[in-house]
Amino acid sequence: MSVEIVQADALAQLAAATSEAALRELEVALLGKKGAITELTKMIATAPPAERGPLGKAINGAKAAVTQALEARRSALVEGAIAAELADRRFDVTLPGRSPSTGSYHPVSLVQERLEDIFVAMGFRVLDFYEVEDDFHNFEALNIPKNHPARDMQDTFWTTDGLVMRTHTSPGQIRAMRSIAPPFRAVFPGKVFRNEAIDASHEHTFHQLEGLMVDREVSVANLISTLRIMLSQVMEREVTIRLRPGYFPFVEPGFECDMQCLICGGGGCRVCKHSGWVETLGCGLVHPNVLRHAGLNPEEWQAWAFGIGLSRLVMMRYGIDDIRHVMGGDLRFLQQFV
């Protein structure tokens, strides 16, 4: 077969190729080891010596022409494909995304971790204590002896063995002071229990976070400063707080701490019962009897403590209007928090 015919045939095939894949196959069929153009070179060996030079030239010429045509065709096809993709208006970016399934954190965990982080940054350690306590730690050591009227302020779950579902996180004060050498600062979050009927704003099981600072000299002014930092951080804006007298047997003086209502800014609304203030936590200087029960000499060591209702804080933070959601396990609720 003459070089011209092979070349003409190759160019025709290249011109007819309509895809890059077809072009790749053609490249092998024409220029590969056993390709038609490569095969031509075998003719040189059998040609008379005088013809070998011109034949070789012709074959090289054909190879060059085919190679060039191949590249030209390839670039035409690539450009065509790109132009076609760019011109395509049918692609739909409004289809929903396809993501790996994501879970959710419980809102109490979210707020609790945030509070822990705030306090860790201020040099507090984070502790965790038992939910079933004994009378001594939950009451007696906290200056609430048997027959103290304050025992009626908290509807207590007693176990048949005479133990207590802790009514507050305050037993941790005793356990912390007994196990850690002063001075120290600590917070301890956890579940607490009150034997009372459930409704939209009452739960028998809820969460608190207790804070405790023990040092040689602590003051109400220190307490106020720490509370303000905590509440401003957790609410992510400057908050205004106020202390007023509050009675808890394990602190003296004892306070209720109110936060200026974040909904109305203090003007009065439904959330703050038109008072402008929302009761946020109880706190005070730790009572000398409690220090003594915890093995510290009140002449030598002072402490302040506070206990904040985590569940309440979570409800305020996320605008949850029914406390029963918190322990209800409804995925439609849980999946709102990531």
Next chain:
Amino acid sequence: MKISWNWLSRHVDTAGLDPREVGRLFTLKVAELDGIHPRGHGLERVRVVRVEAVERHTDKLSKVRIFDGEAHHELVCGAPNAPSALGRFAVWVPPGTTLPDGKRIELAVVRGIESDGMLASKGELGLLGSGPAAGGDEHGARAADDNDGIWILDGVSPGPLYSVVPDLRDTIFEVDNKAITHRPDLWGHRGVAREVGCLVRRPLKALAHQSADGTRGAFPTAEGPKVTVEDAELCPRYLCAVFGGVRVERSPLWLETLLEAVGQRPRSNVVDLTNFVMLDLGNPIHAFDAREVRGRHIVVRRARDEAMKTLDGVERRLASDMLVIADPERPLAVAGVMGGENSEIAPHTEEVLLEAATFSADSVRKTASRLGLRTDASARFEKALDPHLAEDAARLFAHLLQATVPGAHAATRLVDHFPAPPPRHVVPLEPAVVSKRLGLAVALETITDTLSRLGCTIAGLGSGHLEVEVPSWRATRDLRLPEDLIEEVGRIIGYAEIPPVAPLVAVSAPELPKDKLQERRVRRFLTLGSGMSETLSYAFDWRPMLERLGAPTAGRVLMQHPISADLDGLRRDLVPNLLHQAEKNARQTDTIRLYEVGRVFHPEAGQLPRQPRRVGVLISEPAEDATASWRTLRGVLEGLLAALHAPPARWVPLAAEDPARPWLHPTRGAELYVGSALAGVASLLHPRAARALELRRPAAVAELDLDVLLAHGEAPVRHAPLPRFPAVPYDLAFEVSRVIPTASVAAAIREGARAGAALVREVTWLSSFVLDDERRSDAYHLVFRADDRSLTTEEVSAHTAAIVAHLQEALGATLRG
């Protein structure tokens, strides 16, 4: 507790004070007010009228003719008590009046009669208040509803309501009872007035009987009742006297008005006066019908094995640690709690024996709680009352009785059994400590001035160590320590005056302890890495769930008084509550992935229960088959262990049913061992449990003990150098018996490589499929690699041949094509 502004004005000059401002100060400096409510306002057009004729119109309606002092009117009245108003006085709302609740009264035609306004009940006038009455009423429950009847008055004349009842307009403070449990002195108007006086710097007025001319409130010298106090510890002070010439009738209007203002239903003059004295001074007193006190002899003693009927009509069994007031024959009252029916003031009572006493706070509290009978009286006695108050109460009653009941008089001396008056109570106080504790510089004069205004007497002014004598009304329990006095100074100055000061402390290393860090890793992996939702559930089991699962309900920590029979004990495991929540969610969705981090409770005799921290996992979602469910659960747990830096667990198949945990599947579950420690269990739901529950999809559950993992699990993460020589992959497929676990095949592959075992870097199970009843085909992906050279094809072939031979020999497995 309700406090009336008008009543306060009897004790302190309130002229020119704004009740709301005083209420605000009270909340900030004394105790929280739950509310401040106006009472009796907006009734300017309302008049007291004489009822001149009442004529039955229909069954329920009466036609009434009234005289308002100037003109006659006719109207229709539906009140059942309308007929009894004839010849007496009622309250008339003329047409065109808008009542406080917004209701407008117009001329109306009722059953063909033109009705000129209406006769009103106290409820319609807004006089019954919104809140509940303060505490239990010792004379039985409030009548069903005072709206049933119109307000009938006696001994007045027609005129504007505000002229006839001058103190009707009032402001009511709702004091939060919980905020004053430590303040025995605040359980009456006088105590509250004393604080108000301190806040606004006005003196307390003298008591009514102290200002009287001497004839009132005084007692004759005639011999009084005999009093025997057998237990002076439970009754430190007992006063009594007999009053004669009593006629039991309706109380005067001023008394009814004040009592109703604070939510008390008027009864009769004698009973109303005892209530008035209690609400005025805070010391409950009790009136007996003197003729019913046999032998005129009062015995204060512990109860024997006996019973009595209290004023609420209930027969009460008394215990020997309860204190009773008795005569020589029978108990007459449960001391400090409630009187008895046998000596009750009755319409015909002419002689009254009045008791004013101080009872032991603990004893009254215990008795009231044992009898389930919390009364206004017990609420006060259990706060530990000042024994000096009892005498004031007796004298005030005497004064008021003679002033309001014509002819009534004290017939005997005032017997006073008070063997051991308490000593003066002095608290030492260093002025410098006040400033230190508050974090605010407080001048000595401020300290002494504040404490004096609160009734303290101060000595030692020159020495720098103050000796503060506490007034008797604060001395029983309340003010004992320097700290208590610091609080008094701080609250009266106002805590708003204290500037925030950051504590000055040494820098310390931030510390998030291991258990907290571990819990965070658990949450992070399960939430973000496994698409699970964190939940929380009660420490209590949901008992119906245990019962449906066939799980034991014994062996748990049980509650004495559970919130309900369904929440009677503490959970031993997390899974049942997760199943409970999953079942509720299954009504909405068929994809449920829940986990909880929490404690479970295992009783220990004589000590606190063991309360290990666990993580529970539940997955119920669409899956091709049981194997797929299992592999999803196992994958989550393997990932979790890796996220906790724990070594891979050994999965030991469960061998049998677990009667304590009947939700575990005996042949589709495993225990997880980390090192030698049992760290948890994972299982598909037992088919019986699955059938008992209404889950839409097959469920897999697991529970890991976080404390065990913390103790055995944590391995530090270390970097491994990246390989320098190429790996050689090799795929193999075997036919094996279906009873041989996949893990055994994988282990045999490593074993079979023998000398080359170190070169086998990965043995990855790719897939299995069933060939017939007996056999399945397993496909594995192997990776060979040496650290010091490139492996040759020949070397790898030799090892794979050894592996194939070993599998044949050990497991009867044959190589597939």
